[in-house]
Amino acid sequence: MTQDLVRDADGGLVIDVRGPRFGAAITSTVLGAALIVQGPVGIGLVAWQWLAFAIATFAGLAWSPYGRLFRSVKRRFDLGAPPATEPEGPPRFAQFCGFAVASVALVLFAVGATTAAWIAVAVVLTLSLLLALTGLCVGCEVYLVGERLRARVGAADGGEA
Amino acid sequence: MDPVLLRALAVGGLVVLVLLVGWVWRRRDGRLRHSDAVGHQQRTARLHGDHLAAVGLDLTDAEAGAVLLGSPTCAPCDTVKQVLGDLAQERDRFRWVYADAGEHLRIAEEHRVLRVPTLFVVAPDGRIVARTSGVPRHDDLRRVLEDLGTAA
Numbered sequence: 001m002t003q004d005l006v007r008d009a010d011g012g013l014v015i016d017v018r019g020p021r022f023g024a025a026i027t028s029t030v031l032g033a034a035l036i037v038q039g040p041v042g043i044g045l046v047a048w049q050w051l052a053f054a055i056a057t058f059a060g061l062a063w064s065p066y067g068r069l070f071r072s073v074k075r076r077f078d079l080g081a082p083p084a085t086e087p088e089g090p091p092r093f094a095q096f097c098g099f100a101v102a103s104v105a106l107v108l109f110a111v112g113a114t115t116a117a118w119i120a121v122a123v124v125l126t127l128s129l130l131l132a133l134t135g136l137c138v139g140c141e142v143y144l145v146g147e148r149l150r151a152r153v154g155a156a157d158g159g160e161a
Numbered sequence: 162m163d164p165v166l167l168r169a170l171a172v173g174g175l176v177v178l179v180l181l182v183g184w185v186w187r188r189r190d191g192r193l194r195h196s197d198a199v200g201h202q203q204r205t206a207r208l209h210g211d212h213l214a215a216v217g218l219d220l221t222d223a224e225a226g227a228v229l230l231g232s233p234t235c236a237p238c239d240t241v242k243q244v245l246g247d248l249a250q251e252r253d254r255f256r257w258v259y260a261d262a263g264e265h266l267r268i269a270e271e272h273r274v275l276r277v278p279t280l281f282v283v284a285p286d287g288r289i290v291a292r293t294s295g296v297p298r299h300d301d302l303r304r305v306l307e308d309l310g311t312a313a
Binding site: 035036037038086087090133134144147148150 | 165168169171172175176179180182183184186187232233234235236237238239262263266269270274275276277278
């Protein structure tokens with residue numbers, strides 16, 4: 001299953017650029033369905049998605065269930081060589097962001113804050129729709145805001161900004 | 162109305178909204194802004210010597226330079242690096258460097274950089290000739306560099 005994985009000179013995984021968007025399309029479908037049906041089935045779908053994010057984040061994109069599905073679809077329908085490849089770092093970071101917000105949603109479900117939990121799910125759905133439908137790099141848009149905040153907090157603590 | 166139908170409509174609305182945002186974003190992404198639009202009022206914007214030194218751009222004997230501000234988790238930044246690499250092969254007096262925007266917040270703040278990748282094209286004296294946010298088009302950049310090459 002993993003024989004078709006490509007690594008760069010440093011041993012980092014290199015992936016087909018179409019993979020993350022394919023994965024985001026499935027994520028959007030799963031979370032969109034979850035938001036529509038809600039109830040135990042909806043929460044089950046969110047839990048599954050959380051697991052998919054967790055695997056991709058902590059085991060790497062080579063193990064991502066949607067990544068595996070993409071590779072088998074690629075073979076089955078002969079989608080051809082990747083138009084371009086990219087290092088797995090940025091999309092893996094995006095999976096981590098999805099994992100973080102999905103975790104918040106599950107905690108909110110657990111404590112009974114159902115409405116707040118579905119809002120968190122809607123946030124993840126929005127971000128994955130942005131990737132699936134537009135290819136927009138959300139991490140790029142928020143990076144500097146985050147770094148500036150960090151520098152400011154560091155300065156307030158008396159540390160080096 | 163049936164709540165399931167209502168929620169389906171809400172999710173559908175979200176899809177439409179995301180498509181609209183994506184359309185607007187794609188129209189603006191990578192658009193080249195020339196110095197007259199970049200300069201703050203009368204003062205011409207430039208990357209100062211200490212900023213150029215901080216990112217490690219040496220413009221000695223160069224006819225043009227470029228500073229790309231990016232981040233470690235930014236896939237479009239790699240695309241811009243490829244564009245710059247291609248242009249550097251065409252023009253041997255063009256120098257460019259990549260710098261992590263998070264490590265050069267003073268440059269980002271002085272020049273109101275809000276997102277990565279942001280690219281500054283500079284003349285040998287550090288004057289900012291053009292800037293882009295997102296992935297610029299080869300031809301747009303090539304034209305700017307050709308103008309600089311003629312001026313040098």
